[in-house]
Amino acid sequence: MRMESKMNLFNEEYREKLLQSDYINGSEILLRSLLLEGVDCVFGYPGGAVLYIYDAMHGNKDFNHVLTRHEQGAIHAADGYARATGKPGVCLATSGPGATNLVTGIATAYMDSVPMIIITGNVATSAIGSDAFQEADTIGITMPITKHSYQVRDVEDLPRIIREAFYIASTGRKGPVLIDIPKDVSSNKTNFKYPEEIEIRGYQPNPQLDMRQVENLLKAIEEAKRPVIIAGAGVVHSGAHEELLEFVNKTQIPVTTTLLGLDGFPSGHPLSMGMPGMHGTYTANTAIQNSDLLISIGARFDDRVTMKLDGFAPNAKIAHLDIDRSEIGKNIKTEFPCLGDIKAVLALANGTVKPAQSDEWINQIMKNKQKFPLKYQDDDQVLKPQYVIEMINETTGGEAIITTDVGQHQMWAAQFYKFNHPRSIITSGGLGTMGFGLPSAIGAQIGNPNRLVISINGDGGMQMCAQELAICAIHNIPVKVVIINNQVLGMVRQWQEIVYEERYSHIDLSGSVDFVQLAKAYGVKGLQAKTKEEARCVWKEALETQGPVLIDFVVPKEEVVLPMVLQGTTLSEMKMEG
């Protein structure tokens, strides 16, 4: 489906029409407000408590709604849309089970600071608390996994709440905001009035930059001999990739990019060292361990990055640029805090920053990059998973949007796909949500109709949201759905092999489904490859196919993701060989 926006917000006449103070019900108010916020697609699933809302959609040509096959599909699709476009993703579900089916997706978005608006129906205000049919305490359940939430008790409050929700979701440290709408609120009528301006007391999304903090950072850089930048998701969220590139070029500091920051800095840049952490590159991890100044730019020192904290970057002073004050110093003592929007901080710093004294350091890093590249044991007779990712990378030149599921294939995609542009990797980093890969690709494609979107999955996660293949077929959403099929839960197998002395417990997925037939059953073209030659051949066919394609790459189960730092050890203790 070509999800071309059916309305044009710049069309003043249309906007005026939406803003008219008509006497309408809560559902119509909701739709108008969403249109006024520039929403061009809502992912959802109807049910009893949202019937008025779906009734208002009926015959409304301005409003785009994608009916997924599961609420989990809807929320991950909205998440993929948000990550790929930077605009809040919007998701709609009914009360009770509809809302609880969203929980995993809300937590996924919350962990990765993705702007989302989640609208749930609820039983009528008079029935709340009576254990009515399909009643659940959605606000209570989602409280710890939302940036904020509202239960609308009066239709009069609805426009303001929607306006606030969009503002909160998309400013400061972004995140999901939930609006719970009881059924009577969606049916009660009032005169529509959309607030032009809102003021939320106590909410300061953009902290005032502290010049002293920036000056201290710049001074520390000037004096540093072995500086390292860890760039994270904050760079992408803030739209600061250009400022980061300028900052790196001016300071000559080598950069490692976290899983969610892989697309914040061009991977082909000479100073790019790849990903740090558990499956990070030798160069990045070694640089961190030897560094004297470690500058986090929108990265939150996640445990998969730091590994054993006591022993992480033992010789480095820590600098941290972040928009969220609570992240600075949360996991690691920070000598140079720098609070603010990363784009603004870097733009300011770029005005006066001087290079670090890092020539010798850079030489050493260049040597490491040459001597210890990411590698795998290729084999002419066997189709290796890493080979598949390399092939995808070569044939798309790093220009595709890649969504992944969670597990080994995710790490191989992170290692072997070379990202060049922001908003190109869409992956569940913080929560590690299986089932995310396919629906997020649908959302990413709808948000970017003209870009190539490739969803890379394992055979485990693929079966957690496979029902959304229907959406690809029905709306002709041309996602290329790749399955790295090793017939096991590969990452669990890898841990069981290395940590649990090869006691393989409940990881065998062989014989579960014929993915090619599954694709066909949904009306999606299905291809399979078991050799390198077949892989090249079917991948070419997939890229030449106009619509959606599923490609099942059958690979051996014995491959492990390397390097690997075992839990409880430091980044200095990398396992380099299988």
Next chain:
Amino acid sequence: MENQKTISLLVKDHPGVMQRITSLFTRRGYNMESITVGPSEETGLSRITIITICDESQVDQIIFQLQKLMEVFEATLLRPKKTVTSELAFIKMNVEPNRYGEILNLVEKNHATVLDIGSKTMIIQAVGDTERIDEIVAQLTPYGLCQLSRTGVMAMEK
């Protein structure tokens, strides 16, 4: 207690606010010794006092996390030397009438108040800082303390 910290919050008086705050403490594993809440000087806003036991670095983190809650308008760590604190306790005594005299003496000596005298019970009100209340409770316990209800600490900076 050395690591006892007092946090004062100004929050929107709105359903669910207490839940957001206590849920934050639970989720992040923060300690909460007591929490008191009541109306503030501004209509629609409540003031909450939380007593927590943690070290210096953690208390900053708690404050920053509290400040992120949309309905929390102010979250401040009160400086012990500049803060007055107090709590209220109701103490119900199960006593034989022949010991009333001794108890009333204790009440008077401790500047507490008797709120109710029944045929077999007596309710005493005590106000003061935590140590003071602890002391009064300790003195009364041997006489047959049967119920104790404390408000938790309220605090205000000078």
